Amino acid sequence: MHTVPERNFVPAMPSNSYHAPSLADFSNMLLNRCLRTASDDDAPTWQLLYYGVIQETHSNALLAVLVRSGSEEQFWLTADLSTREPWPSLANDWPALLWPEREVWERTGYEPLDHPDLLPILHPHLVDLESRAEGAGVFSLPLGPVRADVSESAFFLFDTVGEQIMHLQPQLFYKHRGIEQLAIGKTAEDVLLLAERISGTSTAAHASACASALEQALRWQPPNHVLWERQLWVELERLYNHAHDLSQLASAAGMTVGQAQLARVKEECLRLAADLTGSRYLRGAVKLFGSSNINWRLSLPHLEASLSAADDRLNHFVRLLSRTPTFIDRLVGTGTVKREWADKYSLVGVTARACGVKTDIRHDFPTHYTGTGYEICTSSMATGDAKSRFDVRVDEWNVSVRMVRSLTRRLANTERNDIPASRNLPREGWGVGFVEGARGRVAHVVVVADGRTKFYGVRSASSWIWPVFGLATANGNIQTDFPVIDASFGLSCAGMDR
Amino acid sequence: MIKDPSIASHSFSVSPDTYSTVPKPDWQQMDDTTLRQFQKKFGHSLHIRHIDVGSCNACESEVLALSNPYYNFHRLGFFFASSPRHADVLLVTGALTKAMKDVLMATYEAMPRPRIVIAAGVCPIHGGVFRDSEQFVGPVESVIPVDAHIPGCPPTPYALIHGLLLASGRMEEGAERA
The missing domain is CATH 3.30.460.80 (NADH:ubiquinone oxidoreductase Nqo5 subunit)
Structure with missing residues (x-):
């Protein structure tokens, strides 16, 4: 070899x-x-x-x-x-x-x-899915692409017997924007702009994965404070995403107060992001070859105060939800991912950790995370159901709050002397960037030739998890469980479809 | 009995073969009159059907934020509708992809009249960073008539509320209440 x-x-x-x-x-x-x-x-x-x-x-x-x-x-x-x-x-x-x-x-x-399920995937509008279950009383229920109140476009074909879901085929790529092809021939800065818009609620994760791929390709080693700042954005993003997912889960189980209060926490996190960067979704927060010019010492008190308020509120309402039997009953045993599937499908992110699999980029590559209070959160029960995913998200919220605090203090106490990227950067190279985003591992692969992008590949966490979503939904659940399962996975269609 | 035929008579989907004997409505003329009638009839309560035609999900997040306690757009009489058949407003987000074009048209067709369309975000208005993609069909306006545009990437919840009030002809009232 x-x-x-x-x-x-x-x-x-x-x-x-x-x-x-x-x-x-x-x-x-x-x-x-x-x-x-x-x-x-x-x-x-x-x-x-x-x-x-x-x-x-x-x-x-x-x-x-x-x-x-x-x-x-x-x-x-x-x-x-x-x-x-x-x-x-x-x-x-x-x-x-x-x-x-x-x-x-x-x-x-x-x-x-010998591919077991060879159907076109990139052109969903040209494919008519067929029902897979057979027998007396089997009923096919199409759902989407326009579905629920406010949600991303995706199509689901349920095969049901009565209320029981026998089989579910998700069909995605309705939102395929051809981002990987679009990036070809673009400059590094333009590719970063595209990367921020792959999945809007994972802007920081995609941007920092893209930035580190490009920097590796152009052979620039980011100093520690740049890595810390990027990690801070990713953790802040995780906070609002987890608050959002918990709020949607409360909504799916009919817990109106929990939903409203947790949505409030999400809004507070978005506003904090806007106060720091000028963008609620951290657009433009990750800079190529450097860090932002935020004065962290000045921002520190405001950040600590907002974070504490959001943290207190989230933990208070999560505690109330955990003590509400009608909420917990809806979660236990719902949308169970078998451990076996987690292995076979190489699952990542919250979904994998809820099955007890210790996979997390921050755990697997402990470089600049050390001393920030990070610890891997796997569910203690490791049942892989909606309850386990709920528990993992709550634990990760607390870990991320610790990390945000510690990272901001570090940034406030560090003299930053950005080494500007040399003007004579190499004009070609290969690079890989990967980050643990809110949903799981986000990976970007880039090849630069003659100063322009020659190849760009993106795999978001959702693209590894979606194939299991159908299996978990058909795993002994009824139709009214679907909103709970959907909310507990918290997957992104935009990240999958690219 | 509805006297004004433009309000309720076309909530079915007109297929050229099925209804060949039925005189075709003048779509363009109706869409011009719609907005005024709309504001008169529905000025006080709007049901909104959201459709994502290829967004990055940030716009959905902002649209959903309208119902959180900070913005609480229900106080202004706005509600999300689960089906286009119950909706007065079609709120479009995202860069229109090839796969979503027919879905968008079917959703628009399914809405009862009068109806209005709001394009929210840079993508449905212009295409934004996706404009050069070969999967991009064009601005939403090139497929269905658009009554209001809300720019932003993503538009903030305040911008969305502003756009909704503008579309429903209640801008002044909204300003008083806010």
Whole structure:
């Protein structure tokens, strides 16, 4: 195997890259590194950040980008798709690739052999889903794309017998804006602008993943205070997202007071973000090659006061909700994700941690997070149901509040001397950036050539979780459970659809 | 019995084959008169159907914030409707994608008359950063008539309330109450 032995901290090329001579080699290598062994609470050493298709000069190639937990080691695995050899599907062994393989098939026309569910994914309006359940009394219920009061566009086909949900097929990509294609040929600054608009409620997570990918590609090592500030934005974003998800969960269970009060907490977090950055959604907060010019010493008292008020309110109402049997009853055993699925689908984020899987970028790559009060939050019951996801979110809120406090104090006590990026930045390189956003791991992969983006790949947390959503919904639930399940997953369609 | 035919007679979807004997309404003329009639009939309570035609979800977050205790837009007589058939206003967010074009038109068709359309955010007005994408169809105005535009990325809840009051012809009253 060919590897690049010497590794600089910021490499010109991926630390390890390997061009597999055949698709079979590609598959073997990928499976050997990535498959999680059962009965092990830790995530596998190698995480798959990106799986998709990259345009080479003359042909299409499969690209898998992996990163080894606890190290800086990255691995870029490619294989030509242009050869006439068959491409066996890996989705039977590793269902995490179910949707990515469909996407590669649709983009290139190469068919993964023996794929269990080969349907076009990028053009939902051209595909009529068919009911999967058969038998007496089976009724198909289409829902969407325009659904609920205010929600993102997605389509769901329920197969039901009476109230019981037998099968659910989610259909996404109604909001496919072609962001990855749009980025090609753009400058780093323009790509960052696009990255902020992949998923509006994960603006900071996508922006900082994109920024670190671009900076790695252009070989600029961000100083600590830049990393701390970006982490601060990501944690602030997690706060309002978790408050939002908890509020939606209260709403789904009919807890009007809880919903209103937690929505109030979210609003307060958004206003705090606006006070600090001028944007409620942290647009423009993450800067390329540097940090903001906020005077943290001056902002500190206001931030601490607003945060304490929001924290007190959230914990008060969460306590009340936890003591409300009609609320808890709706959550326990609802939308259960089996531990087995969490492993097979390489789940990430809150959904995985609610099953007891210890996966979190902040836990797997403990670099600049040390001493900020971070600890991984996995559900103590690890049942993988809506209640576990509720518990994990509440715990993470508290951890994030600690981290925001500690990071702001650090920033206030640090003399910042931004090293400006040299004007003679290299004009080409490869980079990977990954961040633990509110929903889970957000990964950006970028190739820069001649000062412009040549390839851009995005995988948000939701894109790994959506395939399990249907399974969890059909796992012994009835139709009235759907709003609770939907709220407890808190997935983003925009992040999936790109 | 409704005397003004433009108000209620076209809440069905007109398909050229099915209703070939029915005289076609003059859509353009009706849409011009709609806004004035609308403000007269529905000035005091609006039911809003929101549709996301390709947004990044920040606009949805802001639209949803309208119902939180800080903005509490119910006090102004605004409500979300679960179905376009119960809605007076179609609130469009997002950059119109190819997959959502027919859905948007079907939703618009399903609404009873009179109805108005509000485009909220840069994306439905112009396309914003997605304007050059090959998945982008065009501004919402190129597909259905738009009565009010609320710029912003995303528009803040105050901007949304301003737009809604403007559309319902109650701007002055809203200013007094706020």
